[in-house]
Amino acid sequence: MKLRYAVKIAAVRAVYTQLGVTTQTSVSETAAIKAAYTQLGITKQTSVSATAGIFRAQRLGASIQTLNRIVASVQEGNFMLFAALFDTFYIRDGAGASDAAVFNFFKTLTDDAGVAEEATNSFMKALAHTATLGDEIDFFAFGKSFQNTSAVAEAYAAHIQKTLSDGFSVAEDAASLRPHKSLFEAPAAADEINNFGVGKASADAPLALDAHSVSSGKLLTNTSAAADEINNFDVGKASADAPLALDAHAVSSSKPLTNTSAAADEINTFGVGKASADAPLALDAHAVSSGKLLTNTSAAADAPSKEPGKVLNDIVTEVDDQTILFTMKAPDNPVGAVDGVNMKGVGKSAEDFAVSLDQAARSFGKDVQDIFAAVDEINSFSTSKQIVDSIFVTDDVDGAASILDDQEMQFVKQHTDVVGFSDLIHIGLVFTREFIDTGVSLDSVAFAAAKALADGYTVTDVINVLTGKHFSDIFSASETLTKAVSAARIDSALLGDAHAAASSKVLFDTPLLADAGSLRSQGYCDFAYFAEDYVGASRTFT
Amino acid sequence: MASTFKYVQGDTGPQIKVALTEEDSGNAVDLSGGTATLHFRAAGESQVLFSRSLYVNPDTATNGEAVLQWAVGDLDQEAGAYEGEIEVVRSTGLRETLYDKLKFKIREDFA
Numbered sequence: 167m168k169l170r171y172a173v174k175i176a177a178v179r180a181v182y183t184q185l186g187v188t189t190q191t192s193v194s195e196t197a198a199i200k201a202a203y204t205q206l207g208i209t210k211q212t213s214v215s216a217t218a219g220i221f222r223a224q225r226l227g228a229s230i231q232t233l234n235r236i237v238a239s240v241q242e243g244n245f246m247l248f249a250a251l252f253d254t255f256y257i258r259d260g261a262g263a264s265d266a267a268v269f270n271f272f273k274t275l276t277d278d279a280g281v282a283e284e285a286t287n288s289f290m291k292a293l294a295h296t297a298t299l300g301d302e303i304d305f306f307a308f309g310k311s312f313q314n315t316s317a318v319a320e321a322y323a324a325h326i327q328k329t330l331s332d333g334f335s336v337a338e339d340a341a342s343l344r345p346h347k348s349l350f351e352a353p354a355a356a357d358e359i360n361n362f363g364v365g366k367a368s369a370d371a372p373l374a375l376d377a378h379s380v381s382s383g384k385l386l387t388n389t390s391a392a393a394d395e396i397n398n399f400d401v402g403k404a405s406a407d408a409p410l411a412l413d414a415h416a417v418s419s420s421k422p423l424t425n426t427s428a429a430a431d432e433i434n435t436f437g438v439g440k441a442s443a444d445a446p447l448a449l450d451a452h453a454v455s456s457g458k459l460l461t462n463t464s465a466a467a468d469a470p471s472k473e474p475g476k477v478l479n480d481i482v483t484e485v486d487d488q489t490i491l492f493t494m495k496a497p498d499n500p501v502g503a504v505d506g507v508n509m510k511g512v513g514k515s516a517e518d519f520a521v522s523l524d525q526a527a528r529s530f531g532k533d534v535q536d537i538f539a540a541v542d543e544i545n546s547f548s549t550s551k552q553i554v555d556s557i558f559v560t561d562d563v564d565g566a567a568s569i570l571d572d573q574e575m576q577f578v579k580q581h582t583d584v585v586g587f588s589d590l591i592h593i594g595l596v597f598t599r600e601f602i603d604t605g606v607s608l609d610s611v612a613f614a615a616a617k618a619l620a621d622g623y624t625v626t627d628v629i630n631v632l633t634g635k636h637f638s639d640i641f642s643a644s645e646t647l648t649k650a651v652s653a654a655r656i657d658s659a660l661l662g663d664a665h666a667a668a669s670s671k672v673l674f675d676t677p678l679l680a681d682a683g684s685l686r687s688q689g690y691c692d693f694a695y696f697a698e699d700y701v702g703a704s705r706t707f708t
Numbered sequence: 709m710a711s712t713f714k715y716v717q718g719d720t721g722p723q724i725k726v727a728l729t730e731e732d733s734g735n736a737v738d739l740s741g742g743t744a745t746l747h748f749r750a751a752g753e754s755q756v757l758f759s760r761s762l763y764v765n766p767d768t769a770t771n772g773e774a775v776l777q778w779a780v781g782d783l784d785q786e787a788g789a790y791e792g793e794i795e796v797v798r799s800t801g802l803r804e805t806l807y808d809k810l811k812f813k814i815r816e817d818f819a
Binding site: 234235236237238239240241242243244245246 | 713721722723724725726727728729730731732733737763775777794796804806807808810
């Protein structure tokens, strides 16, 4: 055993020496020792004891380490507050969903805000629509209060007349008059509407006229007129209502032209703060009508680019178109209705509602006139009652009797009074109603007239189209009318196009003038025969 | 390492914070992407009663710190001695279990 150990010790020592291992082994040396053991074939457990013997004999020392272990220091305490939340927080970190959710909320809020804005816009619009209604109502309310009093005044006048004639049955007369008055009261309400004119006492009368004219114009400019009213209301300026009434007057005077213009103005006022969409609506209407006109002129513009001659031909075609329109208009002057259709064609469904409003205006104006007529009739009747008073003459017959006769006389008077009242009542009622009906028809007539005027304005538009279409211009005067309202601007645009076309033509003409060549006024012999002009002359030109 | 952590039945705190370091360098163990888990069992028993993951703050994972937050019921054990084993799995998948065990003692609660 000793020899064996000695041999192995010698071998290990040799290995150690070769490896440079002296005393304390290191970690790296451990591997070297293992390699040496392997080389020595020491693999069994017994070799371990042998190795220990070697170490002891050689006084070698070795330490074996576990490489880079994890050591821990542990503390007890609350290191994380709300651990559960932290856990959640960890999840948040991973997902970030919670944060995102938060942002989403904000976003949704902002979205809602945007919606709110839109909502407000819509509200504004809605309000504008309703506002118009409300305003109108307000106007009525205002006007009614004032006009009611005026109606009462009329009623009083009627009473006076009756009292004078009846003398006795004043109370009865009042009763009989009341029914008339009640009828008039309804029309009085209409009058109030005219007064809407914004509480302008002086303006009331013109308002009545305006109402008529307006209604007529509205048929044509239904859309525009409606928009105006709505816009005014949207402004929400109580004081502005009065100016609106003034506008209405202006509109009525020259409805076609003023209607469009008024619409633009109102739109501008609306633009001040309210739904911007309102203005665009009105603008759209204009643009639409104008756009059509442009298309017509655009064809003309193409013609110039082709060549002058063609341009002329194109113009002629346009003239034909205009003439056609004239023919249409001539019979259709009342057909202003057709124009009105065009206006509607703009696509303002909302303005259709305005039409209903226009009708209301008509009724108002009529009511006013009706009231007056009724009063007059009553007055005439009262005179007839005086005749009835003459019936008292019958008293003379009774005079032959005693005091009791006086009582009988009273009875006679009562009878005569009753008769007079019945007549007055029936007559008054009939007349008032009839006037009202006719008033409606008068309004329609007024509309037609207004349209004719509007046509005259459009004539200017035709002039724009013009430039060579003098013939057509004359005709288109009536037709263009309605178009003119919205086409006025467009027409100017057309003029611009015409200029452009003209310029391009000029350019083409210029190059054509730039001719070059030579002039030979000599045929005596070949021109090259002489070195220079010998007989005749030659020159070049450019 | 603390000798023995004492709890009362049903407790969920205090927490235990483990600071892990490399034995050789003393550097903190980078727990980024890694996990630390406590395996809990009764002293002298082989059955693991529960395993609880320690919270590693991803922002400070390089500090080698992990915190054990007891879950409800973790310490609702019979009174007695318990021991815990910290197992670390690095982001590389290397699994290292601390040799030293954590010692716990739980007593019955009054109510």
